[in-house]
Amino acid sequence: MEKSVTNANGTTKGRDEETEESSKENNRNLALKTPKGARDHGPKAMAIRQRLLNQMIQVFRKHGAETIDTPVFELKQVLAGKYGEDAKLIYDLKDQGGELLALRYDLTVPFARYISMNNISTIKRYHIAKVYRRDNPQIMRGRYREFFQCDFDIAGTFDPMLPDAECIKVVCEILHDVGVGDFKVKLNHRKLLDGIFQACKVPPEMFHTVCSSIDKLDKIPWDAVRQEMIEQKGMKEETIDRIASYVTLHGGLELLNQLWEDEQLTRIPKACEALEDLQLLFQYCKLLQVANNISLDLSLARGLDYYTGIIFEAVLLSNDDNKLSVGSVAGGGRYDNLVGMFNPKRKQHVPCVGVSIGVERLFSIIEARSNDTMRTNETEVFVASAHKGLHLRRLEILNKLWTAGFKAEHSYRLNPKLLDQLQHCEELQIPYAIILGDDELARGIVKLREISSRQELEVSLDTLIEELHRRLYAS
Amino acid sequence: MEKSVTNANGTTKGRDEETEESSKENNRNLALKTPKGARDHGPKAMAIRQRLLNQMIQVFRKHGAETIDTPVFELKQVLAGKYGEDAKLIYDLKDQGGELLALRYDLTVPFARYISMNNISTIKRYHIAKVYRRDNPQIMRGRYREFFQCDFDIAGTFDPMLPDAECIKVVCEILHDVGVGDFKVKLNHRKLLDGIFQACKVPPEMFHTVCSSIDKLDKIPWDAVRQEMIEQKGMKEETIDRIASYVTLHGGLELLNQLWEDEQLTRIPKACEALEDLQLLFQYCKLLQVANNISLDLSLARGLDYYTGIIFEAVLLSNDDNKLSVGSVAGGGRYDNLVGMFNPKRKQHVPCVGVSIGVERLFSIIEARSNDTMRTNETEVFVASAHKGLHLRRLEILNKLWTAGFKAEHSYRLNPKLLDQLQHCEELQIPYAIILGDDELARGIVKLREISSRQELEVSLDTLIEELHRRLYAS
Numbered sequence: 001m002e003k004s005v006t007n008a009n010g011t012t013k014g015r016d017e018e019t020e021e022s023s024k025e026n027n028r029n030l031a032l033k034t035p036k037g038a039r040d041h042g043p044k045a046m047a048i049r050q051r052l053l054n055q056m057i058q059v060f061r062k063h064g065a066e067t068i069d070t071p072v073f074e075l076k077q078v079l080a081g082k083y084g085e086d087a088k089l090i091y092d093l094k095d096q097g098g099e100l101l102a103l104r105y106d107l108t109v110p111f112a113r114y115i116s117m118n119n120i121s122t123i124k125r126y127h128i129a130k131v132y133r134r135d136n137p138q139i140m141r142g143r144y145r146e147f148f149q150c151d152f153d154i155a156g157t158f159d160p161m162l163p164d165a166e167c168i169k170v171v172c173e174i175l176h177d178v179g180v181g182d183f184k185v186k187l188n189h190r191k192l193l194d195g196i197f198q199a200c201k202v203p204p205e206m207f208h209t210v211c212s213s214i215d216k217l218d219k220i221p222w223d224a225v226r227q228e229m230i231e232q233k234g235m236k237e238e239t240i241d242r243i244a245s246y247v248t249l250h251g252g253l254e255l256l257n258q259l260w261e262d263e264q265l266t267r268i269p270k271a272c273e274a275l276e277d278l279q280l281l282f283q284y285c286k287l288l289q290v291a292n293n294i295s296l297d298l299s300l301a302r303g304l305d306y307y308t309g310i311i312f313e314a315v316l317l318s319n320d321d322n323k324l325s326v327g328s329v330a331g332g333g334r335y336d337n338l339v340g341m342f343n344p345k346r347k348q349h350v351p352c353v354g355v356s357i358g359v360e361r362l363f364s365i366i367e368a369r370s371n372d373t374m375r376t377n378e379t380e381v382f383v384a385s386a387h388k389g390l391h392l393r394r395l396e397i398l399n400k401l402w403t404a405g406f407k408a409e410h411s412y413r414l415n416p417k418l419l420d421q422l423q424h425c426e427e428l429q430i431p432y433a434i435i436l437g438d439d440e441l442a443r444g445i446v447k448l449r450e451i452s453s454r455q456e457l458e459v460s461l462d463t464l465i466e467e468l469h470r471r472l473y474a475s
Numbered sequence: 476m477e478k479s480v481t482n483a484n485g486t487t488k489g490r491d492e493e494t495e496e497s498s499k500e501n502n503r504n505l506a507l508k509t510p511k512g513a514r515d516h517g518p519k520a521m522a523i524r525q526r527l528l529n530q531m532i533q534v535f536r537k538h539g540a541e542t543i544d545t546p547v548f549e550l551k552q553v554l555a556g557k558y559g560e561d562a563k564l565i566y567d568l569k570d571q572g573g574e575l576l577a578l579r580y581d582l583t584v585p586f587a588r589y590i591s592m593n594n595i596s597t598i599k600r601y602h603i604a605k606v607y608r609r610d611n612p613q614i615m616r617g618r619y620r621e622f623f624q625c626d627f628d629i630a631g632t633f634d635p636m637l638p639d640a641e642c643i644k645v646v647c648e649i650l651h652d653v654g655v656g657d658f659k660v661k662l663n664h665r666k667l668l669d670g671i672f673q674a675c676k677v678p679p680e681m682f683h684t685v686c687s688s689i690d691k692l693d694k695i696p697w698d699a700v701r702q703e704m705i706e707q708k709g710m711k712e713e714t715i716d717r718i719a720s721y722v723t724l725h726g727g728l729e730l731l732n733q734l735w736e737d738e739q740l741t742r743i744p745k746a747c748e749a750l751e752d753l754q755l756l757f758q759y760c761k762l763l764q765v766a767n768n769i770s771l772d773l774s775l776a777r778g779l780d781y782y783t784g785i786i787f788e789a790v791l792l793s794n795d796d797n798k799l800s801v802g803s804v805a806g807g808g809r810y811d812n813l814v815g816m817f818n819p820k821r822k823q824h825v826p827c828v829g830v831s832i833g834v835e836r837l838f839s840i841i842e843a844r845s846n847d848t849m850r851t852n853e854t855e856v857f858v859a860s861a862h863k864g865l866h867l868r869r870l871e872i873l874n875k876l877w878t879a880g881f882k883a884e885h886s887y888r889l890n891p892k893l894l895d896q897l898q899h900c901e902e903l904q905i906p907y908a909i910i911l912g913d914d915e916l917a918r919g920i921v922k923l924r925e926i927s928s929r930q931e932l933e934v935s936l937d938t939l940i941e942e943l944h945r946r947l948y949a950s
Contacts, residue, residue: 031550033550035576041543046542050542061882063877065852066518067521068521069520071621073621092571093578101510134571162888165870377599378539399644
């Protein structure tokens with residue numbers, strides 16, 4: 001039922017061949033598919049998703065977050081200039097007269113727009129909604145063009161690293177509660193990266209493009225990144241080697257101490273600010289008992305334009321033979337200037353820090369290992385007929401059950417076979433069936449069948465509600 | 476915070492003036508707004524929405540429904556030919572190379588596409604999601620271009636009126652549970668309308684257009700509809716008067732009996748089929764104890780192309796002085812041929828019946844009467860500092876609370892004022908605050924303050940968790 005029909009054909013330039021074909025065929029028959037990179041979720045997938053999202057919401061609630069909602073589309077100009085090179089992946093709406101609109105690319109920019117528009121100075125909110133990227137699902141395996149994001153952000157002017165540490169705590173709690181095994185939160189700081197580039201004598205105007213190259217290190221090896229920096233970005237080998245000596249470093253507090261002793265670095269004020277932030281963050285994380293989960297990783301760059309301070313990314317560690325490699329499952333950081341971009345005249349300054357949980361990846365891990373016995377509905381009682389002509393009595397009893405608050409169903413056929421009805425109960429794991437028959441009804445009773453044990457007993461119609469209540473809720 | 480910024484300016488032809496202006500202004504400043512007809516929902520609005528949606532989901536679950544999800548956009552051809560004249564309101568995506576896409580207009584067509592694509596023969600599902608219509612929010616007061624739909628549908632080949640009656644039961648349960656006062660479910664049947672048109676000697680090719688005119692009767696008076704049929708649709712006055720004698724009728728079983736005696740009508744087989752359906756539906760609704768809520772209303776037409784049988788619409792009855800007029804709050808009907816349209820060659824026949832709850836209208840009614848004391852977060856305990864220098868101790872105790880599963884917060888400032896912290900608790904209605912102070916901590920205790928009563932007592936750090944547990948959960 002949850003068959004996802006994703007186009008296997010992968011070009012994003014020009015119209016896909018597959019679509020050309022299907023549009024030729026269109027006169028004969030409709031192309032019966034979801035759009036490329038989008039998919040339906042059937043009842044089983046939805047049951048898994050809802051359980052997972054509820055676990056996340058519980059954590060957000062535990063940390064005092066409220067929730068907000070924003071439209072699926074924004075004015076094009078709201079999204080403009082926020083995503084660097086990724087802007088080409090934004091879905092535009094057709095100009096049908098009126099405003100120029102685009103589908104949201106993430107939940108962060110709409111959040112910043114919301115804060116600015118409503119003149120909010122402090123808010124801690126979560127937002128779970130779909131975002132849209134005209135990515136190439138062929139290249140990025142397991143990634144879709146329409147996918148859920150699940151964001152938690154803290155906006156407001158506060159003392160350093162207190163909200164940042166809580167975001168990391170939230171990530172750790174979620175990954176723990178969801179139960180996806182060991183994980184690590186890689187940390188870095190945009191100002192530390194800038195400091196490193198400055199220490200390595202990268203010209204300031206190149207910081208941005210070097211950052212983009214470094215960001216690819218989790219997908220391609222150092223040699224390829226090095227090659228790109230030499231050939232495409234025209235950097236000196238000497239500079240690159242200096243950068244390499246930093247971005248290959250990762251570790252805990254000891255690495256931080258090592259960096260504090262690096263005079264090349266500590267004479268750059270920006271780098272010192274970053275090191276101070278990181279030191280504080282390590283201290284707070286220790287108190288919040290997540291210090292063992294964090295690791296400073298100088299190769300972490302995170303591509304988005306808007307980050308200004310701490311950046312982090314949670315990755316799963318494959319400590320078993322599980323072949324499913326999922327990589328990053330959450331990412332975030334501090335973006336202190338995004339809100340201000342929406343109204344430069346007003347000089348509104350609302351620093352923010354937040355995290356986006358990679359729910360789609362978590363879904364697919366949990367989906368892959370979920371067994372088929374998961375229920376997709378919650379029906380507690382099925383009202384069955386033992387023979388023909390009982391549908392009016394069924395409706396009467398059903399109504400009694402619904403009125404009493406039970407989750408109850410029956411067959412929409414006038415004269416269903418008893419075997420079919422019981423089989424349905426077994427397939428859907430409905431715990432109880434009430435079986436109606438003329439003989440029993442004449443005596444004012446019905447049969448109550450426990451589906452799992454197949455045991456039946458006679459229950460008076462007068463005490464049926466109590467009996468079910470006792471069996472279903474009292475334990 | 477929930478200020479909705481809807482464009483008051485209303486033309487759908489050509490670019491809106493307001494946008495033109497703001498695009499001129501754009502070089503100076505960004506237009507800080509949501510797209511026309513779309514709005515944000517702040518924490519308070521979301522709290523109301525989530526409570527309402529949960530009530531609805533409970534009813535759907537009570538009736539054994541599963542849930543599914545479909546993409547926000549569909550191939551354009553999937554939506555084509557399903558919405559009659561309303562198709563002009565569909566939002567198209569820009570052709571950026573690839574497939575031609577459009578935002579979904581309702582949840583029914585994607586549901587039928589899902590059934591057809593996955594070869595499903597039976598499913599009972601609910602789906603809560605946003606849909607998109609380039610309507611004119613100016614004309615249709617209180618309506619937005621992006622809005623939630625909340626659908627419950629039963630697909631499958633069953634005996635007549637059993638699923639249909641359950642849909643009406645679901646509507647009545649929801650409107651009862653939500654608590655929006657008295658309501659009525661108006662009923663009609665597409666085949667009865669066709670029968671009436673035939674009996675009134677309307678040419679068959681005119682059925683559709685007459686139906687569209689009749690559909691306007693809840694918005695404009697009969698004289699205006701009559702005028703439209705004469706002037707725009709060129710119908711004879713005689714025919715119109717005959718139609719009028721029917722479409723002004725409404726009532727219960729007695730009206731049904733009266734129609735059974737109408738020989739003009741009963742010699743038309745389609746009309747008899749409809750009357751039989753309606754008779755059965757009245758019988759079932761009586762058993763489900765919703766007969767008092769339903770009323771046959773021959774002026775009910777419902778515009779959408781895909782209905783084939785029973786159609787219905789729930790309206791609120793203003794029995795008090797409430798000035799808020801909201802009209803229709805749910806609508807639905809039977810659409811037996813929609814699934815088959817997706818794959819005519821396969822001759823797949825999956826009859827469906829369903830209802831769409833007008834959640835946005837219910838939201839606005841409940842929002843209008845909700846008081847300002849509603850909580851938007853669920854924090855149970857706030858950890859406060861009585862004086863400077865306690866932030867590390869706060870983090871430690873917070874972590875203890877989080878680990879024990881409490882919803883807890885603190886200030887993200889190193890040295891917040893006690894008064895500010897307590898005021899925050901009162902504003903957010905957080906039930907308890909733990910107040911840390913050096914003197915108390917030295918003795919291994921903290922102050923526990925009940926925010927509503929402002930009573931404080933000393934609690935040992937060792938028994939804090941138990942004490943909070945007892946106070947918050949044991950009752």
